[in-house]
Amino acid sequence: MKPSHIEHIGIAVKNLDEQIAYYQDVLGLTCYNIEEVADQKVRTAFFMVGQTKIELLESTDPDGPVGKFIEKKGEGVHHIAYAVDSVQDFLDSASEKGVTLIDKTPRKGAEGLSIAFLHPKSTFGVLTELCEHPEK
Ligand code: CMX
Numbered sequence: 001m002k003p004s005h006i007e008h009i010g011i012a013v014k015n016l017d018e019q020i021a022y023y024q025d026v027l028g029l030t031c032y033n034i035e036e037v038a039d040q041k042v043r044t045a046f047f048m049v050g051q052t053k054i055e056l057l058e059s060t061d062p063d064g065p066v067g068k069f070i071e072k073k074g075e076g077v078h079h080i081a082y083a084v085d086s087v088q089d090f091l092d093s094a095s096e097k098g099v100t101l102i103d104k105t106p107r108k109g110a111e112g113l114s115i116a117f118l119h120p121k122s123t124f125g126v127l128t129e130l131c132e133h134p135e136k
Pocket of ligand 1: 042055066078079102109120
């Protein structure tokens with residue numbers, strides 16, 4: 001049940017290309033994947049740091065979750081994603097403990113992962129994502 005590691009940190013950005021340049025030129029990381037996730041209304045860019053990814057999120061729709069977030073709070077850390085063995089088991093356990101779920105069952109996220117979100121209003125203001133790798 002316990003998460004094995006932080007799968008990724010999601011960062012809301014206004015301009016993906018400008019931010020990719022910063023992560024590459026200043027932090028020395030390599031962008032290894034750019035992917036649009038139509039379901040989430042975002043275009044994403046990924047960097048690996050050890051076992052953990054940085055996921056930059058550019059909104060493709062002002063009414064999408066990242067578009068609304070940037071409008072209210074500006075650019076910055078948007079969510080923390082934990083790697084778990086079973087997203088469904090984790091959701092069931094969190095729900096039993098009174099946590100509000102955004103997703104009651106896993107859905108498909110970037111890079112083919114099964115993902116689900118816990119509502120930030122019941123996780124002390126931190127939007128929390130659970131990720132399961134398909135090979136598990
Ligand atoms: N972190 C912390 N709080 C957040 C938040 C975030 N990322 N996003 C929204 N909130 C807060 C808002 O500030 C707002 O708080 P107040 O009521 O105090 O003002 C409250 O949640 C409601 O926000 P809203 O702008 O009215 O937005 P909605 O209720 O329509 O949606 C949420 C909020 C979290 C349910 C929605 O953003 C969601 O479903 N998120 C999960 C999916 C997602 O974020 N996808 C993008 C990433 C995809 C990927 O990783 O590939």
